[in-house]
Amino acid sequence: DSGVTQTPKHLITATGQRVTLRCSPRSGDLSVYWYQQSLDQGLQFLIQYYNGEERAKGNILERFSAQQFPDLHSELNLSSLELGDSALYFCASSVVSGRANTEAFFGQGTRLTVV
C-alpha cells in the first residue's frame, strides 16, 4: 500500500459526460501529480500541483482540469468525454524535502471507460 488513495477504482460513463477523479496523497506529501496511462501513449504526465498551486503542466487537454485543495487532496475533472479518453488515470504524490526531489508514490489508479 503506497498510501496514495484514488477513488473511484472504476468508472464507466458515456461520451460527452463529465467526471471527477479524486486523489488523497500520502500524509505529509505536498506534491500531487496526475498521469494518464493508455496502450498507445504509455504513461503521460498531465499536471502537477504543489501545496495548492499548479506547478507544471504536461500533455493535459483543455477539456481536463485539476485542483488541489487546502487539505492537499486533489481532483481531476474530465469533461466532454470522448472514447479516446478511456484510460487508467494515476495520481502520485511526493514529499519535497527542502529543495530536493524524491520519488513519487502512486495510487492504484482509476480505470475510466467511455462508451
Added chain:
Amino acid sequence: AQSVTQPDIHITVSEGASLELRCNYSYGATPYLFWYVQSPGQGLQLLLKYFSGDTLVQGIKGFEAEFKRSQSSFNLRKPSVHWSDAAEYFCAVGAWQAGTALIFGKGTTLSVSS
C-alpha cells in the same frame, strides 16, 4: 527534448535465468532515475532509485540498476528471475529541482517461462 527510451517492448526469460532491462534517457539537467514495476491491475511500485553517489544501486525484490552517465543509461538487472517477476517495468527520469514531474519510458513487459 527530455525523454526515456526502453528499447524492448516485450522480453521473455526462463525462470532462474538472469535479466537485464534496458533504459536510455535524454535529460538536460542532472537526472534522478527510477525503475517502477506494475503488476496487472495494480499501481506502480518503486523498485529502486538513483540520485547520486554509487552508480550501482540496489532495490527491492533482488533488483539492481547501474547508472552509466557516458552512455545515458540506467539498466535494470536481476541475477535470477522468479515467475512472480512477470510484470511491466517502467524506467523514469526526473530533475533534482523540487517537485518536478517524472518522465516515463513506454515500459517493457516481462514474461517468465517455466
